[in-house]
Amino acid sequence: MQIGPYRLRNSMALAPMAGLSDVPFRTLVWRLGAGYMVSEMLSSKPELWESGKSRLRRVPVPGVDPVAVQIAGTDPRVMAEAARRHVDDGVQIIDLNFGCPAKKVCRKAAGSALLSNLSLVADIVGAVVAAVKVPVTVKTRAGLLPGDDVGVQAGWVAASQGAQMVVMHGRSRACKFKGRVDYGPVGRLKTRLTESGIDIPVLVNGDIDSVNQAHNALRMTGADGVMIGRAALGQPWLFAELTGGVVPATGQKFELILQHVAHMHEFYGDQAAVGIVRKHVIAYLSRLGLQDHVRGFLSLHKSLEQLGYLQALFSAENAQPAEYSTASAVNVAA
Ligand SMILES: Cc1cc2nc3c(=O)[nH]c(=O)nc-3n(C[C@H](O)[C@H](O)[C@H](O)COP(=O)(O)O)c2cc1C
Incomplete structure (x- = not known):
């Protein structure tokens, strides 16, 4: 799998999990075989750049390539400026968060709240793509409400503005982390992109906790890779299993x-x-x-x-x- 110019060693990605997928955890997960990882979500606000939390979240994991950072925010110009600063610091991929349902994030109309405003999604992606020379990717949810497919539209809008990968968690914003995950929208996004002649990777995310489930999700969606979050907690060696590596005794x-x-x-x-x-x-x-x-x-x-x-x-x-x-x-x- 390839994101822009970066060829990944495999298509099994670790999901960003604020407060958990930090440098020590990503160090271990990389060592155990994951092919791609992104930082925990960072605010795009300049006044938070030097906060203790932001500084720790910006630290790159030694040996990991490409270096990807996820940013959240609502203002295209502020997001573009944040992306520029990260790239100046050596970041190789900028990921935009359109998926976080946390109240703290949504109250500021960031994260998954942005799915209610697709023209703002287009503006943010367009502004960030124009601001940096590195690939810009997005992580989104299936929609605002179950079955609305707004995430499919958002993914397509983002790709049309130059996003070079879309990760989709197959749950709506309203579902948060509850209920059954639905990979249908991920498949519909992949199909829509392919039919539009947009050849970028799509990663399927949500409740993938085994090699079997990873294969099912890939087969059901036609996605290019999987992203795994909670199932890696307490068993980062899942990545060794997924990638055919040696599972530790x-x-x-x-x-x-x-x-x-x-x-x-x-x-x-x-x-x-x-x-x-x-x-x-x-x-x-x-x-x-x-x-x-x-x-x-x-x-x-x-x-x-x-x-x-x-x-x-x-x-x-x-x-x-x-x-x-x-x-x-x-x-x-x-
Ligand atoms: C504690 C926690 C923190 C999360 N933080 C982020 C985040 O910073 N950025 C993001 O895009 N998604 C975040 N997510 C969502 C995950 O990346 C992922 O989409 C979700 O957990 C579904 O995948 P899973 O079923 O494999 O865990 C978080 C999830 C959890 C449980």
Whole structure:
């Protein structure tokens, strides 16, 4: 699969998940074989450029190519300026968020709220495409309400304005994350683009959690690749499975988790990392059938306690993970 000039190593992408798919998680997911990843959503507002959150979300993951950043906003000129700044910083793909249903984002008429104004979608994509020389992509939902296919129109409008890839989550804005995902609109978008002679990749997204489901979604839609979000939490090795790589054995999974936790401590700073480490570790323990240990883990308030707890737990599980050391944390980042 190719986005503009960039040939991807495979068509299995990690979905952006604000607060979760940060640098430490993307480092691990890339190592486990994902073919494409984009940053967590960044505001396009210039006054937020230097906020602590924006600065961390802008950090590129070493070794990952192409470097893609997702921006959200409503004003075409502000979005174009933000895109320019990112490209000046070395970003190779700009992704526009037309899919986020979060109230905080929608109240500002950004994210999926933009689907109610297709001429603004056209203006934003047109302005950003004109502002930068790198590919511009969009991520959208199927529509505002189930069955309205507004996302199909938005995807087509974006492509007509020069977007070079469309990712579609097969749920409407109203559905948020509930109800059955519907891949129908993704297929209709792919067909409409093909019939219009627009040859850009479409990625299908929503509830893909296995190799089988990935193949089904591709077959049902004719999409060029899949994007996976929540199913990667607690089991980033899903990407190894999806891409025919070596799936780590249990002991290796324990070691990867320890390295991931150490990387989060290092990236955010010990104290700031404690909360985000909890989110990932709950997912890991649940996936590994160790959910009885979640409560104990949540009672810890210090980074060293978190690591110590996991080391003891994993040793007791007889997997004998290698000793944690700063060196192993650095290896993950390398
Ligand atoms: C916690 C969380 C944060 C998310 N943040 C973003 C985001 O920053 N940008 C975006 O385009 N989508 C975001 N999404 C949506 C996902 O990228 C994806 O479209 C959605 O989760 C459906 O895919 P899945 O079923 O594979 O998780 C987020 C989803 C979750 C659960």
